[in-house]
Amino acid sequence: MPPWAEYEDLKNKINDIVAKYNNLLVNLDSLNVVSLTADHIDAGTIDANVxxxxxxxxxxxxxxxxxxxxxxxxxxxxxxxxxxxxxxxxxxxLIRSANGVYPRVEMNPNDNLFGAYAAATNYLAVLALGSSMSPQLLFSAPNSNMFMFVSGTSAILGATSADLRISSNRNVYLSPGANVYDVITPFDQFKDSSTNQTLYSMLLGKASSGVSTGSSGSHNHGIAAGTQLMVAGGGTVTWQVAPTHTHTQI
Missing domain, CATH: 2.20.220 (Glycosyl hydrolase fold)
Structure with missing residues (x-):
């Protein structure tokens, strides 16, 4: 206000102060605010680029x-x-579809696994167990497990406390590398499901190539020894008893 202000000067000054106050309330920006301390701010959009x-x-x-x-x-x-x-x-x-209830799916960094859980003891999991083997696919049930992984040059499919059954409504093929590798299995544990007899015991009852048979004893094929037999074209031969002998099996 100028010295010896008149009424009109006072009115203009008050109007100017009110206008600036209203503008300040409506249009707070970086020109108006240098520092702000508040425990509660209601805002529509805060521009994070600024x-x-x-x-x-x-x-x-x-x-x-x-x-x-x-x-x-x-x-x-x-x-x-x-x-x-x-x-x-x-x-x-930690990402999971539900907390504390089943069924749920889960990615758990603490156990290094992906899992699909029907219950706490009934689930499918992919486990990263370390650098010495591949990740393991684990099927876990309340009383048994099945697992699959690769370690070194071996690919392993196994089960614990459970029968491992492979079935198909078509053929089942076992195909090792042609002319290089074999299907390896202990014959004394390879059983015929119909007779419950092992392949090993069945093979023991078969003839062995190159091995002589047991002694057959002598025999005359039903013709008495000393019998004279005529030969086609003339003459005779005397029939002899075959002595004790063996045969080499082919």
């Missing part, structure tokens, strides 16, 4: 939203990152 929103947590961890996206950091590395293209990267995230 403002960085950050919450510092313990041990150097933080949550941050800015013009580059959103980051959640555990103090050592980003556990969640959403970049400017909307692509999301999560590390060490």
């Amino acid at each position: 403002v960085t929103i950050r919450s510092d947590l313990t041990a150097g961890a933080f949550v941050e939203i800015n013009g580059n996206g959103m980051r959640i950091n555990n103090g050592s590395y980003d556990t969640f990152l959403a970049d400017i293209n909307g692509l999301v990267t999560m590390t060490g995230a």
Whole structure:
């Protein structure tokens, strides 16, 4: 106000102050606010291209939203990152379709597994057990398990506390490398399901090629020894008894 202000000067000054006050309430921006401390803010949209929103947590961890996206950091590395293209990267995230109930599917970083659970003891899981073998596919039931994995040059399909059955309504083929490898199985554990007899015991009852038979004893084929037999074209031969002998099996 000028010295010796008149009524009109006072009126104009008050109107100017009211106009600036109204503008300040309606249009707060970086020109009006340098620092703001508040325990509660109601807002429609906060432009993260201009403002960085950050919450510092313990041990150097933080949550941050800015013009580059959103980051959640555990103090050592980003556990969640959403970049400017909307692509999301999560590390060490527990993801499950339900909590404490079944059925559910789950990705669990603590156990290094993907799992589909019908119940706590009835599930299918893919387990990463270490660098010495491939991940393991595990079918777990309350009283038995089936598993499949690769270790070295062996691909292993097995079961514990359960029969392993392979069935098909078509042929079942076992095909090792042609002329190089074999189907290897203990014959004394290979059983005929009809007779319950092992293949080993059945083979023991068969003839062995190259091995002589037991002694057959002498025999005359039904013709008495010393009998004279006529020969076609004239003359005779005297019939002899065959002595004790063996035969080589083919």
